[in-house]
Amino acid sequence: MSFELTFECALDLRCAVAESPVYDERRNCLFFVDIGRGAVHRADLSGMGHIEWTFDHGACSIGLARSGRLVLAQRDRVVLFNPDNGAITVEIATIETERRDTRLNDGKVGPDGAFWVGTMHDVTADRRPVAALYRVSPTGEVERRIDDIICSNGLAWSGDGTLLFHSDSRGPWIDRWRFDPATGTLSERLRLAMLDEASGRPDGGAADVEGNYWSAGVSAGILNRFSPEGRLIEAHPFPVPAPTMPCFAGSDLKTLVVTSLRPVGVGEESRSGGIFATRSPVAGVAVHRFDDRGL
Template sequence: MSTTLPYERVADVRCGVGESPFWHAAEQAWYWVGIPDKKIWRYKNASAPQLSHWNTNEMIGCLALADDGSFIAGMESGIFQLQLGEQHQVHAKRLAAPPELGQGIRFNDGRCDRQGRFWSGTMFMDMAQAKAIGNLYRYTTQQGVSSPFVAGLLVQNGLAWSADGRTMYLSDSHPNSQLIWAFDYDCEVGVPHNQRVFVDMKQHQGRPDGAAVDVDGCYWICGNDGSRLLRFTPEGKLDREIMIPMKKPAMCSFGGANMDELMVTSIAAGQPAEDEWAGSTIILRPGTQGIGEALFGMK
């Protein structure tokens, strides 16, 4: 049964595609990105709300924190190390670019596994063409960017790991796919195997977009086009649905001082101008806690 919960709107920010939210524990702040807007956002709400942003030179699909205080990001032309400077400026250093990355392709969803390896996938930006040329990559400082671990993706999304790191999740949010897969994951070497269908989202409301995992091992997925969040047990059974005001939620992430808040970003692109919630970002308390994100090993 679907439920609704109280939520807080994060300022008056409208992202073309809001993505990659995460909690920066050391700063007690939320970060997320606006992909076509070429922006990184930060929100702090300790005593009084503080909203900051930085401008990037190209579209940024995903962002994660590194152990040296910098950030690692999947962008249009590769994987970058970012330093956030003054006057809204970002200092970017390209670390790697897979040979399959070409015109019209960019990195999309991504995050670190429990050991701090960075994973991200690519997509052909014109979804209407339905080109299944997206790939999933792993990047480490020692080994660089991998060959594709998963190929033939339309719109890569939904990356997440179980609490013990031994299960990896991945989704394809394109209307032609709408699948979520689970993999067995070798934590020691960072290799997924035994790919199988975890959830067929064509049986549920909304396409599978960005995701998060809670302390119970349940997988939370944004139901894009469905105005809802869905939680699946480790066995793939739907056990909760939370209705939210945005038609196209894009990604969710746990954070807050007690890891009991859930930030949800959304998409304004292609939505009616009068839709006041399109592209907005909200924070709610779903009644469970999440797991902090691992830092990328830049050192």
């Protein structure tokens, strides 16, 4: 099925690096972060009811928790944040605290109830594959699962929870793994795609119910849609130069929301750094919740 998408700017926030959009079906709202400003945002899909919280220790990615809190990846730690009172309530784990050249990046809750979060080599030049993908269990156990990454990104799971999509924005590649939703075990790694600046280095990702993988082509101003086998189905033009992550929202999960970053030197008229939305003819996969019972 091929179709065209027409994006509208739902929130003209001019974020430095808007990322990690997550739809909360209980509150019927969208949460996302601005990495550049260390902020977590909440807004209705209509763009109303906007709230922002900023953190000294940063805000890199978020996921939903069963209690209604958010699991929040900061620079080198994972915490629980309560958006009802604006408080960080629990520190779950620390990651790579000994390194000053890496930070946490893309993170999502998996079908196993754990928070999966990767690091990135946080330098402006000579980026090297020193980063990794981690699994953080609800008990705070941290397991290093994938090594030799420059910038971990693009986490998404298939509808049945048996496939994990994962990318390296500086590889730049997209991989697919077999995933055990009961244990979080990874196997059968498959390289789905190798990309470049023109085809769209892979930033954040999302999966739809047809099994396809959506990847924000941050370097090319496009949203790529791949089959589970890695075939490029479509490349949708995006209204601003640097989309960062798609997610599916709304009661039917057919509102496609995409965050963006604001490049240095962009004109004042540009809505780069805004949150964009369109209707999708295919629904997305519902996100999972972190099992924070007892925390």
